[in-house]
Amino acid sequence: MKPILATLLILAGLLVSSGVLAEDHWSPCKEFVDKNEYDAAIRACTGEIKESKGKEDNRILVAALFNRGIAYQATGDLDLAILDYGKAIALDSKNDKAFYRRGFVYQLKKEFTLAIIDYNNAIKLNPDAGYYYYYRGLAYQAIGNINQAITDYTKAVELNAGDDKAYYSRATAQQAKGNIELAISDYTKAIKLAPKNSEAYLGRGFAYQTKGNLAEAISDYSKAVELNPRDYKAFYNRGAAYQAGGNLDKAVSDYTKAIELNPRDYKAFYNRGAAYQAKGNLDRALSDYNVTAQMDPQSEFSYYGMADVYSLKDNKEEACKWFTKSVELGLKKGNVDWGSIERDPALENIHQMPCYKRVMPQK
Secondary structure, eight states: OOOSSOOOOOOOSOOOOOOOOOOOOOOTTHHHHHTTOHHHHHHHHHHHHHHHTTOSOOHHHHHHHHHHHHHHHHTTOHHHHHHHHHHHHHHOTTOHHHHHHHHHHHHHTTOHHHHHHHHHHHHHHOTTOHHHHHHHHHHHHHTTOHHHHHHHHHHHHHHOTTOHHHHHHHHHHHHHTTOHHHHHHHHHHHHHHOTTOHHHHHHHHHHHHHHTOHHHHHHHHHHHHHHOTTOHHHHHHHHHHHHHTTOHHHHHHHHHHHHHHOTTOHHHHHHHHHHHHHHTOHHHHHHHHHHHHHHOTTOHHHHHHHHHHHHHTTOHHHHHHHHHHHHHHHHHHTOOOHHHHHHOGGGGGGTTSHHHHHHGGGO
16 A cells, blocks of 8 residues: 555656757758747748749748748747648658658647658658657657557667667667666667766666666666756655665655755655654654645545554554545555555554454455
8 A cells, every 4th residue: 555665757758859950951041040040030931931932943932931940940839830841841742851840840749640640751751860760759659659669769779879869768668668678778878878868877777776776776866966966856766766775864865855856746755754754753754744645635645654653653543534544545546555554564553443444354
């Protein structure tokens, strides 16, 4: 029912940025795009579009639409970017970069199915562009098609062995499938190619921790902290690793830092409460469990922690109150570990109470 550690965090999210890539679609307004002067680019491209309409040679028109799409994308006008890429495609159906660009914007909008369709067209037109496979892999991973994502990341690294992002993303996909050794291997490759990528250390640390290799996990989390000291997840995960290894003081310290960086992280409060409880500091444990319950009133774990503390304080009435609430919520979610409840020594003081006897036969 109550794991000492709440679910650990892992960054397997999309590594999609809105940065502008250099393209070979030349038009005069591209100079402004290249200089990141996007408002000027939009004005210049709009002028070129007006001047180019109706001309037999539409290459400048296509390029102007394409570059204005990049400018709209960079300024956050994603729908206008999609419109311009679509117009460029309508004029030049073999424009793989326009398909890719529009797919990229759909991905930013979390319209992953449309993104995949555009990436498919881009790949059909240019099957040797490794980053097309990489971004399609991200889209597949976002919709839960992990196997296809892995296939695409693999193709991406075949075409570009130096693509650290593809190795990183394949690692997260392998980890999601439970292929921990393969994930560690890919994280290691990503780190070798990009040694300042704190996310790769964070992911590999989590993989090591999943295997029970706490020393390696702590080492990687520490590197992640060194590279990005504002990343609360690195402190949170390192705290969990310290806690799993019984180093409660360091666990409390790391959870406290995680809370400073992200005071809305209720899991850090919960875990710190569990660490305080293990240290015998019941008042601080109760305080953290209360904060967790306030942040997430549907968290059965926080109420279970409160039941533990009150039982240890021999306040049977309060212990029963929160124990009952915890089990009720757990049953609704199908998340009750009866074996853990039976083995929990903190609840021994209420074993003979009606609240405990009434609930336990339901197992």
